[in-house]
Amino acid sequence: MTFQTLFAASGHIYLGNTIWYLIVFAILLVLVKHYAWGPVSDMMEKRRQKVINDLDSAASDRKKAEILANEREAALKNSRQEATQILSDAKANAQKTSSKIVADANNDAASIHDKAKADAAQAKVDALNEARGQVADISVAIAEKVITKNLSAADQKDLVDQFIKGLNE
Numbered sequence: 514m515t516f517q518t519l520f521a522a523s524g525h526i527y528l529g530n531t532i533w534y535l536i537v538f539a540i541l542l543v544l545v546k547h548y549a550w551g552p553v554s555d556m557m558e559k560r561r562q563k564v565i566n567d568l569d570s571a572a573s574d575r576k577k578a579e580i581l582a583n584e585r586e587a588a589l590k591n592s593r594q595e596a597t598q599i600l601s602d603a604k605a606n607a608q609k610t611s612s613k614i615v616a617d618a619n620n621d622a623a624s625i626h627d628k629a630k631a632d633a634a635q636a637k638v639d640a641l642n643e644a645r646g647q648v649a650d651i652s653v654a655i656a657e658k659v660i661t662k663n664l665s666a667a668d669q670k671d672l673v674d675q676f677i678k679g680l681n682e
Contacts, residue, residue: 649673
């Protein structure tokens with residue numbers, strides 16, 4: 514289309530139509546700017562701010578998550594060390610208790626053994642003394658019958674001592 518055909522029908526320029534088109538175009542621009550461009554721009558700005566805030570929030574949350582993960586890892590490592598320490602302490606206490614129980618049992622066994630030895634020695638002494646007395650009575654009875662005389666107590670004691678010495682050898 515040429516300039517002439519736009520504004521003229523038979524060589525005349527219709528200025529009124531052109532002005533009318535320009536006014537309508539200007540009104541449409543104002544209306545579009547007011548009702549469409551402004552709200553769309555505001556909506557796009559809000560969306561841009563929301564995206565920026567979401568990205569900042571995501572970065573902040575990622576940093577917080579990393580910090581929490583590091584703290585949990587440190588706590589886990591610390592709890593493992595504490596568990597190892599508790600096990601070591603429990604083993605040491607068990608070893609000490611075991612050693613104490615064994616030592617007490619050995620001491621009890623030794624004291625029972627010593628008491629048994631002492632009781633056996635006392636029983637032997639008592640048995641020997643009783644045997645002496647019986648042997649002395651029997652020897653005196655035999656000797657009286659053989660010799661038919663009464664021996665004095667000192668003679669009986671010497672005779673019994675000699676007899677017992679003969680038994681021990």
